Amino acid sequence: xxxxxxxxxxxxxxxxxxxxxxxxxxxxxxxxxxxxxxxxxxxxxxxxxxxxxxxxxxxxxxxxxxxxxxxxxxxxxxxxxxxxxxxxxxxxxxxxxxxxxxxxxxxxxxxxxxxxxxxxxxxxxxxxxxxxxxxxxxxxxxxxxxxxxxxxxxxxxxxxxxxxxxxxxxxxxxxxxxxxxxxxxxx
Numbered sequence: 001x002x003x004x005x006x007x008x009x010x011x012x013x014x015x016x017x018x019x020x021x022x023x024x025x026x027x028x029x030x031x032x033x034x035x036x037x038x039x040x041x042x043x044x045x046x047x048x049x050x051x052x053x054x055x056x057x058x059x060x061x062x063x064x065x066x067x068x069x070x071x072x073x074x075x076x077x078x079x080x081x082x083x084x085x086x087x088x089x090x091x092x093x094x095x096x097x098x099x100x101x102x103x104x105x106x107x108x109x110x111x112x113x114x115x116x117x118x119x120x121x122x123x124x125x126x127x128x129x130x131x132x133x134x135x136x137x138x139x140x141x142x143x144x145x146x147x148x149x150x151x152x153x154x155x156x157x158x159x160x161x162x163x164x165x166x167x168x169x170x171x172x173x174x175x176x177x178x179x180x181x182x183x184x185x186x187x
Contacts, residue, residue, distance in 0.1 A: 017055070017062050017095065018127040024056025027066075027131070039132055043139050044072045044087065051135060053091065062095040062129075063119070068139050074147040079158035083149055089142025092119040093134075100125055 013035050029036045029051040040049060049070035056063055070087040122134075149155035 013130070013132040015055070015129045015131050016127055017057070017097070017129050020055055020057060020062070022057060024054050027051070027053040027055070029135070036132065036135070039136060040070075040139055043136070043143070044070050047071050047073075049087075049139075053131075053135075058094070060097070062097075064091055064093040064095060064134070066091045068135070068142055070139070072143060074144070076149045076155060076158075077146040078148050079155045081149070081155075081158055083147065085144060085147055087139065087142050089138055091138050092117070093138075094119045094121045095129065096121060096123050097127055098123050098125070 029049075031046075031048045036051075047070055049068065051066065051068050053064060053066035056065075068087065068089045068091065071084050072087050073082060073084055075081070076083050149158075
């Protein structure tokens with residue numbers, strides 16, 4: 001187990017879902033909350049964040065509804081410069097308590113209609129839900145896979161700056177150095 005996983009597990013905020021009444025329960029966290037202190041440091045550093053959640057039972061399942069708001073620092077996938085991006089992830093999740101299935105069974109969790117407003121489904125083994133781990137996953141899921149500058153004109157100007165090394169000074173692959181002085185004659 002990695003050091004990060006040990007840290008999350010040692011700070012696990014376990015919630016007994018079966019103890020939540022029909023009205024549901026609200027959870028609000030920010031960077032000053034003792035429950036989440038340092039939990040998201042690997043994702044957003046020391047940037048302030050705000051998390052609002054509501055968990056309520058829906059028959060034999062539970063709905064988790066809320067939002068994660070913050071900022072994070074990333075490197076633009078086009079120009080390579082560091083940029084600050086907003087992190088605004090809506091949470092709409094259905095938790096299904098289900099005993100572990102045998103290894104030879106398969107469960108498909110794919111969405112066919114790609115409707116982003118539809119809830120996702122998470123299967124858990126018992127009614128004790130690790131909220132800290134869930135929030136960490138939701139925050140990571142809200143980050144862009146290929147971050148880009150919001151101002152495309154600035155990004156393009158950064159991409160095509162004059163190179164610091166000219167083509168003559170560029171050393172190239174060392175394997176081709178032997179071919180540099182090779183003389184080829186025509187027959």
